Amino acid sequence: GENVEQHPSTLSVQEGDSAVIKCTYSDSASNYFPWYKQELGKRPQLIIDIRSNVGEKKDQRIAVTLNKTAKHFSLHITETQPEDSAVYFCAASIGYGGSQGNLIFGKGTKLSVKP
Amino acid sequence: NAGVTQTPKFQVLKTGQSMTLQCAQDMNHEYMSWYRQDPGMGLRLIHYSVGAGITDQGEVPNGYNVSRSTTEDFPLRLLSAAPSQTSVYFCASSPTAASTDTQYFGPGTRLTVL
Numbered sequence: 001g002e003n004v005e006q007h008p009s010t011l012s013v014q015e016g017d018s019a020v021i022k023c024t025y026s027d028s029a030s031n032y033f034p035w036y037k038q039e040l041g042k043r044p045q046l047i048i049d050i051r052s053n054v055g056e057k058k059d060q061r062i063a064v065t066l067n068k069t070a071k072h073f074s075l076h077i078t079e080t081q082p083e084d085s086a087v088y089f090c091a092a093s094i095g096y097g098g099s100q101g102n103l104i105f106g107k108g109t110k111l112s113v114k115p
Numbered sequence: 116n117a118g119v120t121q122t123p124k125f126q127v128l129k130t131g132q133s134m135t136l137q138c139a140q141d142m143n144h145e146y147m148s149w150y151r152q153d154p155g156m157g158l159r160l161i162h163y164s165v166g167a168g169i170t171d172q173g174e175v176p177n178g179y180n181v182s183r184s185t186t187e188d189f190p191l192r193l194l195s196a197a198p199s200q201t202s203v204y205f206c207a208s209s210p211t212a213a214s215t216d217t218q219y220f221g222p223g224t225r226l227t228v229l
Contacts, residue, residue: 009155030214031215032216034217036220042222043220043221043222043223044205044220045220046217046218046219091158093214093215095214101146101163101165101209101216102148102160103158103160104160104174105158105159106157108155
């Protein structure tokens with residue numbers, strides 16, 4: 001079946017450094033790629049997303065890039081801060097039955113930012 | 116708007132018991148879905164609905180039933196709970212079933228089956 005692979009599973013950086021998380025997807029029909037941040041015991045929160053007609057999107061310290069030919073997309077966090085510590089999930093839209101609006105998730109990256 | 120709400124927050128069941136996890140949204144969203152989250156597994160789609168009266172299976176539907184009698188509510192039923200269903204369950208909604216709509220998650224229900 002279709003899947004999304006996410007790497008690395010854990011990432012530790014010093015405060016102020018950059019962090020990069022990479023995902024690859026298998027469904028060539030996927031056209032929406034959100035990133036969610038999940039703090040311990042909380043719900044996933046959307047932090048940024050990108051649609052297939054765009055190659056890059058930036059929101060302050062967070063950016064996402066998409067390479068549709070290679071079927072991969074990446075999350076970039078610059079000037080990391082301790083409050084960036086969380087689990088990050090990538091996802092890709094996938095079709096089940098009559099809907100194209102479902103998401104398939106990567107397994108997550110636990111980011112730790114050390115002060 | 117309260118957004119997406121879920122009840123209960125925590126639940127402990129014995130093997131074989133049945134229960135319903137509640138999910139509601141007040142944003143008039145067409146699309147609603149249920150995910151389960153297990154350690155190291157990310158979120159996996161159980162069932163989804165593209166509108167009132169319409170439901171369909173996701174990646175891991177076995178052991179779960181859903182119904183969508185109103186736009187606002189999308190309950191998830193466990194007919195005979197098993198220890199393998201111990202997980203955190205998240206409900207999500209989005210404005211339409213379009214592939215590019217943002218999905219918003221509820222706070223989750225932590226279920227333990229003994």
